[in-house]
Amino acid sequence: RTRTIAYTTDTLHLDSLTIYPNSFRLFCGTTQLSFNDYTLDYEHGTLLIFTHCADSVTLNYRVIPINLNKVYGDKNPNLIYEPKKGDRDKYMITTEDTQSDIFGGSGLTKNGSISRGISFGNNQNLAVNSSLNLELSGDIAPNLKLLASISDNNLPIQADGNTNKLQEFDQIYIKIYNDKLSIIAGDFWLKKPEGYFMTYQKRAQGLSIERSWGKDSTHVWKTQASGALSKGKFQRQIIPGIEGNQGPYRLKGAENEPFIIILAGTENVYIDGRLLERGQEYDYTINYNSAEVIFTSRNQITKDSRIVIEFQYSDQNYVRSLFQSATTYTTKKMKFWINAYSEQDAKNQPLQQSLTDSQKMLLSQIGDSLSLARSSSIDSIGYKDNQVMYRMIDSLGYDSVLVYSVNQDSAIYKAVFEQVGQGKGDYVFSNFNALGKVYKWVEPVGGIPQGDYAPSHLIVTSKQKQMVTSGVFYQIRKGLTFESELGYTKNDINTFSSKDKNNDNGYSGRSKLIGLTPLGKDSIHKWQLESKLEVETLDKNFTPIQQYRAVEFDRDWNTRNKGYQGNQLATTAGANFKNRKYGNINLEGQYYVYGTDYQGLRTKSNGKWKQKGTN
Numbered sequence: 001r002t003r004t005i006a007y008t009t010d011t012l013h014l015d016s017l018t019i020y021p022n023s024f025r026l027f028c029g030t031t032q033l034s035f036n037d038y039t040l041d042y043e044h045g046t047l048l049i050f051t052h053c054a055d056s057v058t059l060n061y062r063v064i065p066i067n068l069n070k071v072y073g074d075k076n077p078n079l080i081y082e083p084k085k086g087d088r089d090k091y092m093i094t095t096e097d098t099q100s101d102i103f104g105g106s107g108l109t110k111n112g113s114i115s116r117g118i119s120f121g122n123n124q125n126l127a128v129n130s131s132l133n134l135e136l137s138g139d140i141a142p143n144l145k146l147l148a149s150i151s152d153n154n155l156p157i158q159a160d161g162n163t164n165k166l167q168e169f170d171q172i173y174i175k176i177y178n179d180k181l182s183i184i185a186g187d188f189w190l191k192k193p194e195g196y197f198m199t200y201q202k203r204a205q206g207l208s209i210e211r212s213w214g215k216d217s218t219h220v221w222k223t224q225a226s227g228a229l230s231k232g233k234f235q236r237q238i239i240p241g242i243e244g245n246q247g248p249y250r251l252k253g254a255e256n257e258p259f260i261i262i263l264a265g266t267e268n269v270y271i272d273g274r275l276l277e278r279g280q281e282y283d284y285t286i287n288y289n290s291a292e293v294i295f296t297s298r299n300q301i302t303k304d305s306r307i308v309i310e311f312q313y314s315d316q317n318y319v320r321s322l323f324q325s326a327t328t329y330t331t332k333k334m335k336f337w338i339n340a341y342s343e344q345d346a347k348n349q350p351l352q353q354s355l356t357d358s359q360k361m362l363l364s365q366i367g368d369s370l371s372l373a374r375s376s377s378i379d380s381i382g383y384k385d386n387q388v389m390y391r392m393i394d395s396l397g398y399d400s401v402l403v404y405s406v407n408q409d410s411a412i413y414k415a416v417f418e419q420v421g422q423g424k425g426d427y428v429f430s431n432f433n434a435l436g437k438v439y440k441w442v443e444p445v446g447g448i449p450q451g452d453y454a455p456s457h458l459i460v461t462s463k464q465k466q467m468v469t470s471g472v473f474y475q476i477r478k479g480l481t482f483e484s485e486l487g488y489t490k491n492d493i494n495t496f497s498s499k500d501k502n503n504d505n506g507y508s509g510r511s512k513l514i515g516l517t518p519l520g521k522d523s524i525h526k527w528q529l530e531s532k533l534e535v536e537t538l539d540k541n542f543t544p545i546q547q548y549r550a551v552e553f554d555r556d557w558n559t560r561n562k563g564y565q566g567n568q569l570a571t572t573a574g575a576n577f578k579n580r581k582y583g584n585i586n587l588e589g590q591y592y593v594y595g596t597d598y599q600g601l602r603t604k605s606n607g608k609w610k611q612k613g614t615n
Contacts, residue, residue: 232312506542566595
């Protein structure tokens, strides 16, 4: 709309409709006034001019086809409520500003941090590092709690083994639980269930569920199941001590791998059967990345020191899955359990090695003869002046003999030499040069190799290990209990092959009877006799997940490194005299049979007595 109005007053009423904002223009004659020269009430359509204009004023504007200042209504509000009676709040519409919480509301305690770091240098290198640390705890629903620890660091490091406690750098741990149910997702530990034969302590990454139920507290079922990726492979290594050498002592893998990475916190270190404590101020330190153990001055190492180290190390040859379950039923007089464990490599998902069809065919034909799982490492790549190269010749009736050469026309072969043991290879170490180690061929004598190196590399087979145990503990009467357990194992060291499967399955059994007899007629007996009878049998093919016997068992019976084979039978009969005030004296007689190679008798006595200041 365009209107021209004679300027008679500084306040003008323009229109009955609401003026559209930003469309208004005001002219005094031909001069357009600025926004500082007037003010306009768009809703009521009134104009106040601050500058005097001798001529008429011209207005250009647009209007909204509705009067926003007018009250529109179908009913009189006074019919709904009367302000005098105070009932207005019942008819008021209010909105609440609620902020959504992705972590479940105010019942959670949350703390953590996230950081970004940039590192750069003068060699045109730039790196961006990130780290996250988030901790949650509290209630997420009625009778349901949450415990979570999420940390992530893109630096490929793990905790040092020179302290007593370890701090995880990269883990996800989420636990949802109440009195009857527990669900764990992420990185967690799997530990020994109920029973005797099945022992393990594994680091896993996956899902674990635990549930308990029962009619009352005297009849309780409890079950737990896990499905995860196994992070490590178990190894038990016996190290001969060196006189006066505190270390470092190098650890090796189960396949004799020289360079491994130990999973932090999985090691158990023993000296003379005594479990040591990690830390510079305690017994030993360990470098997990170089797999080396150094003993502190608290334990002087000699040639007679019996060092046993159990650990788990990162094995990246195959993707390894793990399934586990444990179920128990408990009453006042009885406890029953059944456990299952399965760990297997995915043979079609190798990680650090790439298997060809010919190598898979080789593995399918060798059965359990893993020493035959070798492949030639000779590769024709053409001459390279920055590598140790060989030429291939025929010598003394032997073909395919490698000879070190720098001739560009014939030195076209590269090889990786592996130490296979004295008398098992045709090459020996010759010398070092600027490019690396050089090996030379030696002539066999009478068809017997004279070297200790071969141009080959070991092919690691995929493996499977399974175990099932079931047992019962029963109180026959007051002071007399009985315990028994059966076990089954399957150990397939080459799942590529269907040969040599007759030695995969093994069985075990153990029964134990314990009686407690009071000695004397007093109402509170000063003396008690605890008698024990135990029988344990093992099939020759029985293979536990981890060692369940005492760490010094084979040393006690003098069977360490003897190479005995066959079924095993171990029996124990004991009498333990207990005095309520002074201590106890224990006597045991043991009998042990190992196939047809060994049988032994052993007596053992131990005790603790404290009387009249003498310990």
